Amino acid sequence: MSATSRTFSKMRFLQALLSLTAAVLVPAKAKPSPEELAPLYAALDKGPPDDLTLERRVPLSTNDDTVAPLVDLQVYAPPVVPQDGSKCTVELLKHDFGDGSYNNPAIVAYTPPTDKACGQPGNWAAVTLNLTVYSNGTQYDRLSSLYLSHVEIWRHSSAEPTKTGTIWTIVKDVTHYGALFAKHGDLLMDFSNIISADYALDGVFHVILTGTFYAPTALFPKPPVADLVLPVTNLSPNQTNFFAIDDDAGGTANVTVPRAAQQAFLEIYASGNSAEEFWYLNTPDEFLPYFPSSTGLIGKGPFREVQALVDGTLAGVVWPHAVIYTGGITPTNWRPLTAYGTYDQPTYFVDVTPFLPVLADGTEHRITLRVRGQGEDPTINSNWYVSGSLHVWLGKTEVSGTITTYIAPTDALAVTSGSVSANNATVRTSVIANRSILIESVLHGDKGKQIVRFEQQLGYTNEQKYVSDGWVQWGVQLTEGTTRSTHGGAVVLRDAFSYPLSVFSNYTLYEMQFGAYGSAIDQTYSRVLQTPAFAHDSGTTVSIQHAQGTVGLDDWPGLRHAINGTGATDQQFAFHSSTGATYYRSIAARNDVWMRDSVWGSLRDEEPPVPKEQIKPGGGPGFRRELGPEPLGCRAW
């Protein structure tokens, strides 16, 4: 890609951002600062060094070398691991999720590796997991979740496979779950899949999960991970462990925290499903009557807040990044390059250390995770999948103290407005939300008397425009803010984020005999993350994606199939770890074929580019169709 078009796409993103930020009333310092992002943008603008030699990267082998499987990928920052010590890799789980796998997870015993090369259990410098999935046939995107000893450690969604086979691999840093990996336990993977001749679904997911354990070295010692990781899940022995939430009560787990706990953080996984998969495009209830029900618009508004409560008292919230799955909005947009987070959803942190005087008394306490939307009784549709884990650091002293400041309103302030033009031709909706939380305690523990302060400042805007009875929709959303905590004045948690998202979708031809639909999507994930346990993958991440595509369908109504289509995705990605490692990627795909892939930075070899021979600058001929310049007329408004 030339510098000009790269600058253009960045400008377009900045303009979209600027038009929105005026409406968000959070302090300028809350999101990632221009100074923090500048080195990442500068590296992307400069492009890769000229002398790059593209290494051959061989996908998982198939016996048929005339039909190579499609390598599908989500761009991610490879884990930062020691280069100077010993390591070992062990297979943890191998399973085929096919017929009968719905609500029937794979469960295997986990034993800490004992080989000397792995290092002493619990003393690892790093632990990474490699999830590799192969699938061949036709299948929807399916959600999977992985648990060790009932703690969720990975939320992952599948590719939609091809008939000649599709493979994807992603490596995840799980070092901060070290306390779990040090003990025997059960590894449970849910990947509920459906094989059905009636629906022509035959894609089985063949999963291989390996773990790599890195012994500590002088340069790369064991990071200060939690001593205990407790599940905040439903603890089922034989079903998925996240809470499937479709009411306002949410899910509650009991935890027992030892008296010597010195600090404790909740890590939270959260994703919308079914009628909540596209929560950010849901319509405020006040405006639903302006659309015919046949349009299929879903109510309860677009604003969602995931709340964490300790014994019924709000402790912190999550305003999540919208992860778009491979079948999301327009499936052809995401093959072979997925949206950020599809294969490894981001997680979020709430510091519950201010609650330790109550929580750490050696008896059971309730931790509740719930989701608030904008509807009534319940405030959300069905459903959200939410789970958590409590990371606890132990010391010598029994902790005591009191909460001295508590400013945490039960709900965010969300204000909905909108307008309807003559004859209901154009409907506009707007939702603005914000909130501030401040919880402060004086704690007495190992470090003597300490002030522990947890604060959140979050802002949200969502503007939508609908025409053609709701068959055409624009949604522009910006979620940004900061979660921050200090212990004795030192910053232990900082999550400064900005998640702009813009979706245009056009379904006007959907109900025709040979119908079609399409979309154009811009999405950015910009986040500076510093957490106490994440010494190695703390850092700054920017992912900027543009995707657009169309799908042509066969006979309406009935069981419909995609018969042709187009899809193109372009992504710029940059990561700077807090330890100085870097990873940059500039990648594009069109109609199932890679057009461009440059990878540079110190982590390049951990996740190298697609093999040169798979790159075709013009992209593929498409899903039996060429991509026009403006599919379905993606005009700005």
Ligand SMILES: *[C@@H]1O[C@H](CO)[C@@H](O)[C@H](O)[C@H]1NC(C)=O
């Ligand atoms: C939150 O929004 C309300 C109403 O839009 C506004 O009055 C208030 O100042 C905002 N607060 C913050 C912290 O931005």
Ligand SMILES: *[C@@H]1O[C@H](CO)[C@@H](O)[C@H](O)[C@H]1NC(C)=O
């Ligand atoms: C991940 O695992 C797969 C299959 O087990 C293997 O082929 C691949 O090389 C591994 N990738 C990395 C980066 O370790």
Ligand SMILES: *[C@@H]1O[C@H](CO)[C@@H](O)[C@H](O)[C@H]1NC(C)=O
């Ligand atoms: C794909 O699946 C079909 C039908 O199950 C099978 O005949 C074929 O060998 C598979 N191809 C590959 C490359 O695995």
Ligand SMILES: *[C@@H]1O[C@H](CO)[C@@H](O)[C@H](O)[C@H]1NC(C)=O
């Ligand atoms: C799953 O576990 C529950 C609780 O132990 C048990 O009642 C149920 O019978 C189990 N179901 C299956 C299919 O094993």
Ligand SMILES: *[C@@H]1O[C@H](CO)[C@@H](O)[C@H](O)[C@H]1NC(C)=O
């Ligand atoms: C949690 O503890 C309460 C009593 O404190 C009990 O009523 C409840 O059933 C427990 N919940 C679970 C999920 O074990």
Ligand SMILES: *[C@@H]1O[C@H](CO)[C@@H](O)[C@H](O)[C@H]1NC(C)=O
């Ligand atoms: C516009 O929608 C409102 C609310 O459903 C309805 O009462 C009204 O009749 C509609 N107007 C037209 C011209 O369709």
Ligand SMILES: *[C@@H]1O[C@H](CO)[C@@H](O)[C@H](O)[C@H]1NC(C)=O
């Ligand atoms: C997709 O297929 C339909 C039905 O055969 C056809 O009418 C349409 O023109 C095709 N679209 C393209 C762009 O090839």
Ligand SMILES: *[C@@H]1O[C@H](CO)[C@@H](O)[C@H](O)[C@H]1NC(C)=O
């Ligand atoms: C939606 O698609 C239809 C059919 O291709 C097209 O006529 C119309 O202009 C599109 N609408 C917008 C707003 O782009």
